[in-house]
Amino acid sequence: MTILDLAPVVPVVVIDDVETAVPLARALVAGGLPVIEVTLRTACALDAIERIAAEVPDAVIGAGTVRTPADVAASVKAGAGFLVSPGTTPSLVDAMVDSGVPFLPGAATASEVLALAERGLTELKFFPAGPAGGVAYLKALAGPIPEVRFCPTGGIRLETAPDYLALPNVGCVGGTWLTPAAALATGDYAHIQNLATEAAALGRS
């Protein structure tokens, strides 16, 4: 079982207020989406990961927007169970390999995919999925590079997720649509749970 196969959708979340982290994670897990990516884009992101790791045992909590070896170290220290990067550099991949936790390095072109496959890495994030070519691009990659599987992220919504999930080289998709800023601001976790339930059902279609 790998990160790509645990849930059809990985919520990508931006947490501005650390107090929202635990109720938010609980709502996503209750809706059927246990794999959660907290982006390292806010000051409290590492604290949020730490709290979710400590208080929501059913969540598989990971760090997103991992850009540097220092991000890798800080994420693992905070308790991240997996790492996701928007793109890759040689030093970032080295640090991810050495981290001891599962990771999805980002790639957007055939050359980037081949560079990672050459290192034995065959589970990647495809980012930014929509702008980079979407479903058609992934379909084209499956011809020459069928052994590499992806979590496409970037511009995907509930309506477009099924087209990605139908591809043989897609394990799951990521997206921010599960955690609208307005719902977080007002503490509307019931709405977030409903969005998660809706997305989790895609895995049964």
Ligand SMILES: O=C(O)C(=O)C[C@H](O)[C@H](O)COP(=O)(O)O
């Ligand atoms: O922060 C990162 O590491 C990223 O790679 C960016 C996210 O995957 C996108 O921000 C997804 O956002 P939506 O397009 O709204 O679903």
